[in-house]
Amino acid sequence: MESLEILTESVLNIFEEFSIGRRPLNAATLKEAFSARKEIQALLQPVLNASPAERSEEVSGSDKMQPRIPLPQAATPKNATTADQLSGLRDAFLKILKNLGPLIKGEHEIQLTRLQNKINQCDSFLQFGLIGELIGTLVGKIIDDTVGRMDYSNDFLVGLSNDLYKLGDQLLSFQAYNKDTHQLSSKFNDDLLTNAHDMHSIFDTGKSLQDIKIHFASKLFAISNAIQVKNQTDEVRAKEADTKIAELQSSLNTYNQEILQIRDRADSLEKEVLLDALTEINNRRAFDLQIRENLRRFHRNGEQFSLVLIDIDHFKIVNDEYGHKAGDKCLQEIAKVIRTSLRKSDFFGRYGGEELIAILHGSNIENALEVAEKLRLRIVRTRFLYQDxxxxxxxxxxxxxxxxxxxxxxxxxxxxxxxVYQAKSLGRNRVCAI
Incomplete structure (x- = not known):
């Protein structure tokens, strides 16, 4: 394995360990992690053994940056030039950012694009050292955001579990209350039946009319008293039932509001996860999900689709001449022009950097070529203005x-x-198909 591949793989493994272990990412912990890697130490050894004069030579040649911790060079073949080493290091850093892509969302997507542009502009090992620190900072923010989302999800699940337990307790309480009410009604009915039976059986005892009258009066008084107590009890229990029902309705309303809030939060998170923050179109993650689904439908139902990959020509020159704000503005406008030129049923997103991609549903390659040529002409005919x-x-x-x-x-x-590579090789500003 080449030295740069070893360096790239080691750096990715370190970042993965920080993410899995939720370790704080700073200069000290990153230095400790790098020091523990024997393969990295082996690559750093040639530079660590270099004299101070040799290490400072690179710094003195740069008029844009102050001395920072230089990124050591990996061991390379003797016939490799500095330009080859810088090119290899550039490819390694871009590979790291590409692998980080699926984890990045929201405002970090803009930082990723700017880091990619800075890497393409790096012309010294010192500048790559600074880029390494910026990548470390970005990874730390990604880890913090990921942990924050996990904490939010955990808090929500704990809260939902507590709410469900509370609702369960309320339902059990209401069930027990209804059971008590039923038992009281049954007892009242039994008492009425008993008194009625006693009143009926008095005629079989042969007692005098006066005794029967007294007995009837006694039973009627007992029945009247029982009805009065029953009415009072029913009134109290009806109020208690109203209170319990009101509490239950209040709880259900609260849970309903929480569900609506969670739904809004889920919609917001979905936009963060699947939308590009700069252009407000679909991102790489959304594309990966969409093309998998399209491919599944194609193999199952034969639903045809075509891909159109779009690369902005000389975008680095735009950033260099007019600044990154101008580049961002152009990217936003290009995305807007293309989005309005496609059907609503077509998928359109930002694949990364200055690359955009469209999935044309139900289109064969001939249809896709016509659409691509129409997009090319629209961009050529569009005037992009920035600060006049x-x-x-x-x-x-x-x-x-x-x-x-x-x-x-x-x-x-x-x-x-x-x-796309073929189109660029033929002079750019054209459409090619394979």
């Missing part, structure tokens, strides 16, 4: 359609990516 400056923008597009041999989403995407 006209910025010329063109795009290169790669088109492919899904095939029966496509076993995974990566296969059609690679074809579209190769088509």
């Amino acid at each position: 400056k006209v910025i010329s923008i063109t795009i290169s597009l790669g088109v492919t359609q899904v095939l029966q041999t496509d076993a995974d989403p990566e296969t059609p995407f690679i074809r579209a990516d190769n088509a």
Whole structure:
């Protein structure tokens, strides 16, 4: 394995350990993690053994940055030039950011894009050292956000569990109350039946009319008293039942409000997870989910679709000449133009950096080529203004359609990516298909 591949894999493993273990990410813990890796120490040894003059030589050649902790060079073949080393290091850092992509959402997506642009502009090991610190800071924020979402979910589940237990207790209490009420009614009915039976049986005793009258008066008094007590008890219990029902209704209303809040929160989280913060269109994560579903439908039902991968030509030059704010504004406007040019049923999102991608449902490659050419012309004819400056923008597009041999989403995407590369090789501002 080459030195840069070893470095890349080690850095990714370190970040994964921080994420799984929820360890605090700072300079001290990161240094400790790097020091514990033998493979990294082996790569750093040549620079650590270098003289101070050799280490400061790189710093003196830079007029843009103050001396920071330099990123040591990995051991490379003797015939490798500094440019080759910087190119390899650039590829390694971009690979790290690409692997972090699925974990990044919201405002961090903008930071990721800017880091990618900075990496492409790096021309010294010192600058890569600074980029390494920025990546470490970004990873720390991602870990904090992830832990925060986990804590929120845990708190919600604990609260929901407590609410359900409370609701269960209320229902059990209401059930017990109804059972008591039924028992009291049964006892009252039994007492009435007993008194009525006694009144009926008095005629079989042969007693005098006066005795029967006294007996009837006694039983009627007992019945009247029982009815009065029953009415009073029913009135009290009716009030108690109203109170319990009101409490239950209040609890249900509270739970309903909490469910609505959770639904709103879920919608908000879904937007954070599946929307690109800068362009407000779908992001890479949404694309991965969508193309898997499209591929599944294609193999099951034969539902055809095509991919159109869009790459903004010379976007680095736009950022260099006009600034990253201008680049962000152009990216937003390009996304808006393309979004309004597609059907509502088509998927459109930002794949990463200056790459956009569309999934055209029900379209074969001929239809997709027509759509791609229409998009290219619309961008060419659109005037992009930033602070009264006209910025010329063109795009290169790669088109492919899904095939029966496509076993995974990566296969059609690679074809579209190769088509974009072909378009750029032929001079950019064109559409190619594979």
